Amino acid sequence: MEQHLSKEEEKLTFCGNLFHKLGLFLMKRTLGQQVGLFVRAIASIFSESRSFKTDSRNIILQTFFTGVEIFPVLFVVATLFGAVVIVEIMTMMGKVGFSDVVGSLMVVVIIRELGPILTAFLIAGRSGSSLTTYVGGMVIDSEVDALATMGVDPIRYLVMPGLIGGTIATFIMTIIFSGSAIGAGYLVIKVLTVITGNVLNLQLTWDYLSTEILKAMTFTDFIFIVIKPLVFGCIITTNACYQAMNIPRDIRQVPKATGKSVIKSFFYIVCADVVLSLFYFLDYFNEISKII
Amino acid sequence: MNNEALRIENLHLSYKGLAGTTFSKPSALAYFDKSSDMDKELICGANLVLNRGETLCIGGPSGQGKSALLRVIAGLARPSEGRLYYFGEHIPAERQTALEIAKRQVGLVFQNGALISNLRVRDNIALPLRYHKKGSPKEIEDKINMAMDLMRVRDCATMFPHQLSVGMQKRVAIARSWAMDPELLLMDEPTAGLDNYNRRNLLPLIDNMRILFKTSIIIITHDLMIAKELNCNLVFLYNKTLTEPHSFDYWQTADNAISRELFRDLRTSG
Numbered sequence: 001m002e003q004h005l006s007k008e009e010e011k012l013t014f015c016g017n018l019f020h021k022l023g024l025f026l027m028k029r030t031l032g033q034q035v036g037l038f039v040r041a042i043a044s045i046f047s048e049s050r051s052f053k054t055d056s057r058n059i060i061l062q063t064f065f066t067g068v069e070i071f072p073v074l075f076v077v078a079t080l081f082g083a084v085v086i087v088e089i090m091t092m093m094g095k096v097g098f099s100d101v102v103g104s105l106m107v108v109v110i111i112r113e114l115g116p117i118l119t120a121f122l123i124a125g126r127s128g129s130s131l132t133t134y135v136g137g138m139v140i141d142s143e144v145d146a147l148a149t150m151g152v153d154p155i156r157y158l159v160m161p162g163l164i165g166g167t168i169a170t171f172i173m174t175i176i177f178s179g180s181a182i183g184a185g186y187l188v189i190k191v192l193t194v195i196t197g198n199v200l201n202l203q204l205t206w207d208y209l210s211t212e213i214l215k216a217m218t219f220t221d222f223i224f225i226v227i228k229p230l231v232f233g234c235i236i237t238t239n240a241c242y243q244a245m246n247i248p249r250d251i252r253q254v255p256k257a258t259g260k261s262v263i264k265s266f267f268y269i270v271c272a273d274v275v276l277s278l279f280y281f282l283d284y285f286n287e288i289s290k291i292i
Numbered sequence: 293m294n295n296e297a298l299r300i301e302n303l304h305l306s307y308k309g310l311a312g313t314t315f316s317k318p319s320a321l322a323y324f325d326k327s328s329d330m331d332k333e334l335i336c337g338a339n340l341v342l343n344r345g346e347t348l349c350i351g352g353p354s355g356q357g358k359s360a361l362l363r364v365i366a367g368l369a370r371p372s373e374g375r376l377y378y379f380g381e382h383i384p385a386e387r388q389t390a391l392e393i394a395k396r397q398v399g400l401v402f403q404n405g406a407l408i409s410n411l412r413v414r415d416n417i418a419l420p421l422r423y424h425k426k427g428s429p430k431e432i433e434d435k436i437n438m439a440m441d442l443m444r445v446r447d448c449a450t451m452f453p454h455q456l457s458v459g460m461q462k463r464v465a466i467a468r469s470w471a472m473d474p475e476l477l478l479m480d481e482p483t484a485g486l487d488n489y490n491r492r493n494l495l496p497l498i499d500n501m502r503i504l505f506k507t508s509i510i511i512i513t514h515d516l517m518i519a520k521e522l523n524c525n526l527v528f529l530y531n532k533t534l535t536e537p538h539s540f541d542y543w544q545t546a547d548n549a550i551s552r553e554l555f556r557d558l559r560t561s562g
Contacts, residue, residue, distance in 0.1 A: 146406035151394030
């Protein structure tokens with residue numbers, strides 16, 4: 001192995017060698033290996049063994065597995081969360097006389113930040129952990145080894161559908177979360193207003209709420225509505241499969257790997273959110289520099 | 293054409309190599325264990341030659357590394373030293389992965405069957421055929437039916453693995469491997485956990501594969517009588533290495549430590 005690598009290194013230029021060594025360094029680290037797994041899962045879509053019928057079936061099953069089963073919990077959480085956020089923002093902003101920023105705040109809190117993050121957390125907790133347990137169980141029972149000995153690439157057969165299906169489901173669920181938080185949240189407030197006799201004195205109509213939100217949404221928001229869930233979905237599913245694939249042959253390691261999968265997904269999601277938020281900061285800086 | 297199905301030269305295997313190489317790039321995903329025990333050698337300087345169409349049984353006391361040896365041959369573990377030739381072709385250590393070995397028509401039947409738990413029996417057998425697009429849907433269907441008939445598992449075609457007995461699971465696993473037309477079939481304890489009736493039924497099926505399809509077969513077993521019933525050679529993994537292959541009768545009458553230890557019960561029972 002060592003000889004093989006040194007021969008490869010000999011053929012490379014200085015820069016090539018540098019990247020080669022960087023690649024080897026990264027592949028020995030968890031994050032590097034996860035990126036490697038992600039790239040190989042994507043690359044496996046184009047392998048010779050691709051079959052549109054089987055692949056689409058597996059991906060649809062995975063999308064349903066990730067999305068449909070979490071829907072009831074996600075809907076309730078989104079509705080209650082939306083209702084609380086709308087009430088808080090309306091009352092607070094009304095008190096300090098900033099009613100015109102209600103739409104912007106709703107966009108920032110629900111659509112831009114907490115909507116995608118909470119959806120990702122719910123999916124990591126429910127579907128990510130299930131995926132780790134499912135694939136981990138297959139590793140323990142030698143099913144993954146059996147696939148490999150039959151020439152069936154486990155990354156193509158198990159990771160790829162999980163990755164694509166999970167990512168599609170995360171995207172759909174994020175849209176549903178944001179929609180439910182605003183739409184169903186508004187309905188809850190209306191019902192509460194009728195029941196309590198409008199104790200909080202909220203002057204809220206659907207026209208006002210929807211117009212304010214649409215007015216506050218920028219082009220970047222529409223782009224990030226798509227990008228954020230896709231990034232989070234990739235993180236959750238890749239991490240879940242990675243943790244499962246690395247389980248040693250010991251059943252006690254499955255719950256450990258499941259816990260690790262969830263916690264690390266939370267961590268990576270927050271880190272990715274910070275990185276993606278930098279684009280918004282760049283946007284603000286551009287606007288400020290224009291004003292100056 | 294080279295008459296050898298498998299040649300192993302000076303094979304060494306440490307626990308580190310056994311840790312797992314399911315994927316085509318094991319260094320990227322294999323489990324890393326930093327404990328010093330991982331450098332201990334499990335197999336030390338083993339040699340073996342298996343000709344095409346031959347059956348060979350590998351026996352030995354528990355914990356000597358018989359299954360580990362099978363994992364190395366199947367590409368699921370990486371040897372620390374030594375050379376492996378499949379049908380005359382040398383596979384270098386860095387390419388010694390299960391996916392690579394599977395391309396050489398090498399099949400493995402696991403001790404527990406290792407059937408895919410969320411697939412029915414029929415789909416388990418069909419999985420590798422459909423994945424590798426081995427023929428038209430009609431041809432694949434015929435092959436599945438033939439494999440199920442050969443192993444007598446057609447009655448349970450629509451069942452899931454957890455609904456099957458241990459013996460049934462093993463037969464389905466063999467059917468799945470057979471459907472891939474392996475030229476070299478590795479079997480880990482095929483008779484373990486089977487009653488006498490199922491054991492008696494299974495052995496002729498294995499032998500038929502060798503006779504009808506010229507499949508080379510390696511069987512890892514504690515059940516030494518298999519070697520006698522299949523009339524094949526027997527080697528032992530003993531003291532971290534493989535012995536020379538000899539017939540069951542030779543080992544039964546030989547005066548050496550292995551025979552004294554492993555054939556004691558068989559000798560006394562006659």
